[in-house]
Amino acid sequence: MGPRSTLFPVRHVIALDVGGTGMKAALIGDGGELLHQDRRATGRERGPEAVVEGILGFAADLRAHGTERLGEPAVAAGIAVPGIVDEARGIATYAANLGWHDVPLRALLTDRLGIPVALGHDVRTGGLAEGRIGAGKGADRFLFVPLGTGIAGAIGLDGRVEAGAHGFAGEIGHIVVRPGGTACPCGQRGCLERYASASAVTEAWAAACGDPDADAADCAKAVASGDPNAVRVWQQAVDALADGLVTALTLLDPRTLIIGGGLAEAGETLFRPLQDAVRRRVTFQKLPSIVPAALGDTAGCLGAGLLARDLLETTDPSEVTA
Structure with a gap:
């Protein structure tokens, strides 16, 4: 988005979403409007300390941009990072793909x-x-499950998301759905993400079709064209996903189940059989609505803006402490 000039100061927050390869950022107004957007490489190849300095520098540049273009600096900031996060203490505990440990971000x-x-x-x-x-x-109650390189989850309760006592709430990808099955880096065998993540489908389809460059999107296209080999690979993933989701909805009873990530881009090729598979598995449970995520790769950045705006309700910006 190009520069924005303003005649009057515009109150806003900084939103920053840090990924393994790229960072997405925005300046967001009180009404949720996107006033400025930017992206930069995370630069993880330069090491964890350089990544942290890159984040700090990006945030400082965003603050300067707001001061210059919007008439005043941001009043708060929100940042989303991968890995294990201690949100209460403000510490990025661990992120394998960024190489950091206990960063007081x-x-x-x-x-x-x-x-x-x-x-x-x-x-x-x-x-x-x-x-x-x-x-x-x-x-009022939802479960957000992105199907990407792995599978994670976010448990929504009355407009907030549950972190859990130790920061692990929602890790649905490590529900064991195939006991004794494929080894998972977490140390268990048979975890959901080893069967139903986009990377798991990519691996299974590449092996099944003999093309090492084939991916999950190619498998979805082959399913749509009626390829029986692809249908078999896809259905195995859908069945594993349905098993994991039914366990989750039995425990959490969400009203809405939101599926995102790369695999959800298959649209009805995923959602039609998934809805059928979940419906076949429920007995006493109430079937939630199962819907595709709406915000794509902007969700993390927009959520960081919400975190920042929520902070303003409980914090006096003139009394900032680390």
């Missing part, structure tokens, strides 16, 4: 920006956005 950003900062887990933050302003808008 909230304190570092607060010190650099001089404003209140909220730190969130990327999937829970994306789920917050989907639940409040995306596919789950209006639902």
Whole structure:
């Protein structure tokens, strides 16, 4: 988005979504309007300390942009990061793909920006956005499940997302759906994400069709064209996903089940058989509505903005502490 000039100061927050390869950022107004957007490479090849400095520098540049173009600096900031996140203490505990351990990211950003900062887990933050302003808008209880390289989840309760006692709430990808099955990096065998993530479908389809470059999107196209080999691979993934989802909805009883990530881009090729598979498995449970995510790869950034705006309700910006 190009520069925006303004005659009057515009109150806004900084939103930052940090991924393994790229960072997405925005300046967001009080009404949720996107006033400015930007992207930068995460630069993980330069090491964890450089990644942190890159985040701090990006945030500082966003603050400067707001001051220059919107007439005043941001009043708060929200940042979403991958891995294990201690949101209450503001610490990025661990992220394998970024190589960091126990980074006090909230304190570092607060010190650099001089404003209140909220730190969130990327999937829970994306789920917050989907639940409040995306596919789950209006639902009091929802479960957001992105099917990407792995499978995570965000449990939505009355407009907020549950982190759990230790920051692991919603990790549906590590529900064991095939006991004794494929080994998972988490140490278990048979985890859901080893069967129903986009990367798992890619691996299975590449082996089945003999093309090492084939991916999950290719498998979905082959399913749509009626390829029986593809249908077999796809149905195995759908069945595993349905098993995991029924376990989750039995425990959580969500009103809406939001499916996102790369695999959801298959549209009805995924949703029609998935809805049927879940319906076949429920007995006493109430079937939630199963819908595609609405916000795509902007969910994390929009959610970070929501975290920042929520912070303003409980924090006096003139009394910032790390």
